[in-house]
Amino acid sequence: xxxxxxxxxxxxxxxxxxxxxxxxxxxxxxxxxxxxxxxxxxxxxxxxxxxxxxxxxxxxxxxxxxxxxxxxxxxxxxxxxxxxxxxxxxxxxxxxxxxxxxxxxxxxxxxxxxxxxxxxx
Numbered sequence: 001x002x003x004x005x006x007x008x009x010x011x012x013x014x015x016x017x018x019x020x021x022x023x024x025x026x027x028x029x030x031x032x033x034x035x036x037x038x039x040x041x042x043x044x045x046x047x048x049x050x051x052x053x054x055x056x057x058x059x060x061x062x063x064x065x066x067x068x069x070x071x072x073x074x075x076x077x078x079x080x081x082x083x084x085x086x087x088x089x090x091x092x093x094x095x096x097x098x099x100x101x102x103x104x105x106x107x108x109x110x111x112x113x114x115x116x117x118x119x120x121x
Contacts, residue, residue, distance in 0.1 A: 001088045004069065009079040014053065014103075018075055021053035021101045027060070028116050037121055043104070043114040045070070050105035057099045061091040062116040069108030075101050084112065
C-alpha cells in the first residue's frame with residue numbers, strides 16, 4: 001500500500017452521512033460468512049463508486065485481493081489516496097469506545113476488492 005496523495009476535504013459536504021456513520025457497522029459490501037468467532041466481508045468497489053462512511057468497532061484485518069486506487073476520508077477532514085497492491089494486508093484494533101470511521105472511494109480504473117475479517121471474540 002502506497003500513499004499517493006493526502007490533504008483536507010470539505011467535511012460539511014458529507015455532514016448528513018457522517019451524522020449516522022457511527023451506527024453504520026456494515027464494513028463491507030457483502031457479508032460472506034459469520035459464526036460466533038468471525039464475520040467475513042467482501043468489499044467490492046467499482047471504478048467511480050464509493051462506499052459510505054462506516055464504523056469499525058471490532059478488531060479486524062483486511063487483505064486486498066484486486067489491486068487499485070482508493071480514496072479514504074476521515075471525520076477529522078483528512079483525505080488520503082492510496083495505491084493498494086495484491087495481498088496488501090493490515091490489522092487494526094478498534095472498539096465501540098474507539099471506532100475507526102471512514103469511507104472508501106474507488107478513484108482508479110479497475111475493480112477494487114478486499115476481504116475484511118472482523119474478530120467477534
